[in-house]
Every structure is written in C-alpha cells, then in structure tokens.
Amino acid sequence: xxxxxxxxxxxxxxxxxxxxxxxxxxxxxxxxxxxxxxxxxxxxxxxxxxxxxxxxxxxxxxxxxxxxxxxxxxxxxxxxxxxxxxxxxxxxxxxxxxxxxxxxxxxxxxxxxxxxxxxxxxxxxxxxxxxxxxxxxxxxxxxxxxxxxxxxxxxxxxxxxxxxxxxxxxxxxxxxxxxxxxxxxxxxxxxxxxxxxxxxxxxxxxxxxxxxxxxxxxxxxxxxxxxxxxxxxxxxxxxxxxxxxxxxxxxxxxxxxxxxxxxxxxxxxxxxxxxxxxxxxxxxxxxxxxxxxxxxxxxxxxxxxxxxxxxxxxxxxxxxxxxxxxxxxxxxxxxxxxxxxxxxxxxxxxxxxxxxxxxxxxxxxxxxxxxxxxxxxxxxxxx
Amino acid sequence: xxxxxxxxxxxxxxxxxxxxxxxxxxxxxxxxxxxxxxxxxxxxxxxxxxxxxxxxxxxxxxxxxxxxxxxxxxxxxxxxxxxxxxxxxxxxxxxxxxxxxxxxxxxxxxxxxxxxxxxxxxxxxxxxxxxxxxxxxxxxxxxxxxxxxxxxxxxxxxxxxxxxxxxxxxxxxxxxxxxxxxxxxxxxxxxxxxxxxxxxxxxxxxxxxxxxxxxxxxxxxxxxxxxxxxxxxxxxxxxxxxxxxxxxxxxxxxxxxxxxxxxxx
Numbered sequence: 001x002x003x004x005x006x007x008x009x010x011x012x013x014x015x016x017x018x019x020x021x022x023x024x025x026x027x028x029x030x031x032x033x034x035x036x037x038x039x040x041x042x043x044x045x046x047x048x049x050x051x052x053x054x055x056x057x058x059x060x061x062x063x064x065x066x067x068x069x070x071x072x073x074x075x076x077x078x079x080x081x082x083x084x085x086x087x088x089x090x091x092x093x094x095x096x097x098x099x100x101x102x103x104x105x106x107x108x109x110x111x112x113x114x115x116x117x118x119x120x121x122x123x124x125x126x127x128x129x130x131x132x133x134x135x136x137x138x139x140x141x142x143x144x145x146x147x148x149x150x151x152x153x154x155x156x157x158x159x160x161x162x163x164x165x166x167x168x169x170x171x172x173x174x175x176x177x178x179x180x181x182x183x184x185x186x187x188x189x190x191x192x193x194x195x196x197x198x199x200x201x202x203x204x205x206x207x208x209x210x211x212x213x214x215x216x217x218x219x220x221x222x223x224x225x226x227x228x229x230x231x232x233x234x235x236x237x238x239x240x241x242x243x244x245x246x247x248x249x250x251x252x253x254x255x256x257x258x259x260x261x262x263x264x265x266x267x268x269x270x271x272x273x274x275x276x277x278x279x280x281x282x283x284x285x286x287x288x289x290x291x292x293x294x295x296x297x298x299x300x301x302x303x304x305x306x307x308x309x310x311x312x313x314x315x316x317x318x319x320x321x322x323x324x325x326x327x328x329x330x331x332x333x334x335x336x337x338x339x340x341x342x343x344x345x346x347x348x349x350x351x352x353x354x355x356x357x358x359x360x361x362x363x364x365x366x367x368x369x370x371x372x373x374x375x376x377x378x379x380x381x382x383x
Numbered sequence: 384x385x386x387x388x389x390x391x392x393x394x395x396x397x398x399x400x401x402x403x404x405x406x407x408x409x410x411x412x413x414x415x416x417x418x419x420x421x422x423x424x425x426x427x428x429x430x431x432x433x434x435x436x437x438x439x440x441x442x443x444x445x446x447x448x449x450x451x452x453x454x455x456x457x458x459x460x461x462x463x464x465x466x467x468x469x470x471x472x473x474x475x476x477x478x479x480x481x482x483x484x485x486x487x488x489x490x491x492x493x494x495x496x497x498x499x500x501x502x503x504x505x506x507x508x509x510x511x512x513x514x515x516x517x518x519x520x521x522x523x524x525x526x527x528x529x530x531x532x533x534x535x536x537x538x539x540x541x542x543x544x545x546x547x548x549x550x551x552x553x554x555x556x557x558x559x560x561x562x563x564x565x566x567x568x569x570x571x572x573x574x575x576x577x578x579x580x581x582x583x584x585x586x587x588x589x590x591x592x593x594x595x596x597x598x599x600x601x602x603x604x605x606x607x608x609x610x611x612x613x614x615x616x617x618x619x620x621x622x623x624x625x626x627x628x629x630x631x632x633x634x635x636x637x638x639x640x641x642x643x644x645x646x647x648x
Binding site: 005281 | 521524527529592607612613615632638643
C-alpha cells in the first residue's frame, strides 16, 4: 500500500512548488530595501535634478474611474468599436471633422478604462527629442512616434496613420488621442499643479520595476476636489518618477495608476524613431497648431483635442475648472452614441461622471471639466 | 518512442484532423479572394492585410484556430493517450513489456506534443502556401508599422508556431491526466475540450481579472507580441513559465494516477 502512495509524491511536490513559487515571487518583488530617510523637499529636488534623458521601459496603466468597460477586450474590438462609432456619427452630422473627433475621443476613452500596457522609448539626447509610445493591444498596436518635429500616429487595427507637422514649436509631449501618459509626464503635471495648496509628504519605501523608490504623497488641502491623494514613486538613484497613483477622495484603492513594470536606462536604438507608413495605410496629413494645454487633470477626454477652442480656467489649484466654449467637438461628443451611453442627462446638460473627474456638457454646447463635484460644475456653468 | 509516433501519425484520424486544420487557411484565403472587393473594416484582426500580403493568411488562420480548433484536436489526441489504449484493451499488453509506466506516460506525452507541433506547423505552412498562391507576397508589415523582409517574416512565422506549440503544453498535460482517469477515450477528449473552453470563458469575464494570469489560455493570442518591433519577449517568457507550471502539476498528477492504477483492461 505504501508504495502506491509513494507514486503520488511527485504530484504533491509539484503542486507545492508551483503554489509556493506563485506566492513567493510577487512577495519578494514587493520587498523593499532600506533607503536613507529624505524630507519631501529633498525628494522634490531629486525629481527636479533628474538628468535622465534617455530610457526605455514598459508602462502599465490601470484605470478604475467608474466608467463602464468598453468592448475592447478581444481582437480588434477597440478598433471596430471606434470605427462604428465614427461611422454612425458621420451619418448623423454629416461632418467628417466631428466624426474624427468622436472616434478620437472614444479611442481616448478606451485608454481610460481597464488596463493597458505600453512600451515607451525616450531619447532626449538628440535635437528636440525623440519619443515612441507603443500601446500594446491584443493583436493590434497603437503607436505614437515623434522624431524631432514630426509626429506620427499609427493604428494597426484600423490601418490608419496621422502625420502631423507642427506649425508652432512642438510641445515636449505629443497630444494625440493615443497618448498613454508615462509616469514621468504625469508626475510633472501633478507637481506643477501642487503649488501651495497641497500637503507633500514622503511615505514608506517602495519597489517599482525592480528599483527602490521614495513614495511622494501629495494630498490636496482643498476639500472640494475629488482627488484624495496622489502618490508618486521616485526612483532613489535617478529621481525619475516610476509610478503615479491617483486615489479618489474617500477611496482606499487607486482609481488610476500608471507604473513602469520594467525600465532600461540605456539609450534606445535610433531606428525605433524613424517611421514610414506601411503600404496600404490611410495617411492623414495634419498641420497642428500649438496644442491647447488643458492642465489640472491629465485624464481629461477633452485634453486630446488639439484644435479645440481656447479653454478658460476658473478656480485654482486642485479644484480648478476648465471651460471649453461651444464648438464642434462638444456637439460631436454628445451626438456620439458611445458617449451618450456614458453620460447621464442632468438639468441643463449632460454629465460624464468618474471617480476623479467630472465633465459637464451644457445644452448650449459649452463644456466644463474639473476634479470637482458635479454641483460645482453646474454652478460654474450657471454663471 | 519511434513506434509510438508511427502509430500516431499512421492513424487515419490524425491525418483527417491535420487536413481539417490545413483547410482553415485555405478557406480563409479563398473567402477573402472572392470577396476582396468589399473591405468592411470588420472581422478578425489582420484579415484586411491578407489581400495585400498573402503571408497574413497564416496569422489569420492561427487566430481563428486557437480558440476552438486547436484545443479540439489537441484534446482528441491527448485525451486518447491512455484511455484509448485501455479502451482497445492494448494497455495491459503495453505494460507487460519491460517498460516503466513513467516512461510510457512520457512517450505518450511527447507524441501528443509532436502532434501539437505538427498541427501548428501545418496551419502556418498551409497558410503561407495558399497565401502565396492567391495573393501577392512582399515585405510584411508588423503591428508597430515597421516592415520586414520575407526572410525575417518566415523566421517570425516559425517563432509563432513555436509559441503556439508551447501554449498547448498545459492543455496537453491536462488531457493526459484526464486520460489516465478513465477508460473511455471520448469522455477524456470531451472533458479536455470543455476545460479549454471553460478556461477561455473565464478569461473573458472582467470580474475574474485576478484569476486571468493563471489561466492556461490567457496568453494564447499573445503570439502577436512576436509581431512587434522590437519583439516583446516578456509574454513568451511568462507563457512558457505558466505552461511549464501546468505541465509540472498535471504531469505529476497523471503519473501519480497512472502508476498507482490497477490496469484491468
């Protein structure tokens, strides 16, 4: 009898080993090494003094903004979803421009739901800087390639490419709808917005992408904002922000997280930044004016519209509100069936409500966005 | 070992399954060729690229086969390994010969994996051949928008065939284990196929996202990571680790069951 039971020993051992490895590997990855204590100011100085100009890495972005998940899970779902959205909008309005905007907006919205992985290559050592972001979708890929002044947006699912030649000085960051913000860009935005309205503290040491990092925690002093805390993991060696997590007020888990899962500080190969659209691709040429920078919330859908009318900022710090005057974009947004599903009608307009950001589209076409309560937006609209 | 492979590949059933798999790229290519006028922007990924480059037939065919046809055929072969012999009454004669049960199990597993490799290679080869016959063949456009020459494309096609074969390791091990549980091959085959479908259904439920990285079917379609520039190797590595873990668990379970089993038929 005992010999029979011995035959099961390998199975038991294999089970234990696999289960042990499955538990132990994430644990050891989360283990932190002791870093010398630093004050918030020292960590801020570390960020400001960061001299990293070239790196490549993989960024994982997870959003739980309370938006319903768009059908992008399988195949080219995201591609076909946006295509059908665009097609029906152009039927409704007969305008190519608004259809394009709606498609771009739904593509941007797609990036704001669920989990996305992107590979980022940055080379700031030559000229005005090279950048390549590859959003890795299942069986598809969306690319942003910036070489010097030229910018390419490429979507393998729809086989389209946009070639943008900026007429004004280009921003360091392309503002295409395909943009997945790297932790670095996000951290700059939040640190900019921090100012005097924010409590800055340093949390415990964390490990991100296998590197030990300081955890800089920004807590807005204002109680009127939806943002509870922003946590930025700063690499202890280079000062490069490795992870940004935004937690909504009153929530315990981050509603938005953008984090490096791997990072390589060597200069990426130069041919990554040269792009020639492959045969069979629909190429749209576009001369882009200097993008209208909608600051405050990096997660704004309106952020992606480079040809938007001039926005107006009211309020200050974390509870500032961006107002976009009536234009074709907002009408495209409201007429898109996809977005119509996401918004809820309220008195005087439509409201797109997320855990971190509210967008209010008034019936007259004006659009208000901010990390504040819906009531504050409606009050701003009433003024 | 050689005789086991010979038995497997001499069976008419094996040939019919390989032929059916080879028919899929042919069907896809012919369908696209006939209807090439209307490109609706719908359907599986890559399907529009077929008309520009025949090599994509192989990829489309793989994408179509991975969710159902490959698990189906692999389930038939893996589920048949032990229970098929038991059902035919040949298992006890096999065990009379001076070969250990562990070795017998290993040979059966390797033969099943050989079928997986043959199946993927057949799909890729048939796809490339029919694609080359019906469509122009030229530089291949990768997902990243870069183009590579035909030689490198062939290399990547081989890599993809390897990736898909590795992806089927876990399912084959599960099929082998189930096959040791029963004397009825049809039951083992059906159970294996059902498990692969259940795994894919679980994988598509967003509420279970914590479970997804542990499902053996989770990385099946990530073979597309080999079509990026530069190649994204991380999914290849994760997939291989996961499949090896499944192989370790279910392989040893199969050994435990098979070695301690009283073989009566």
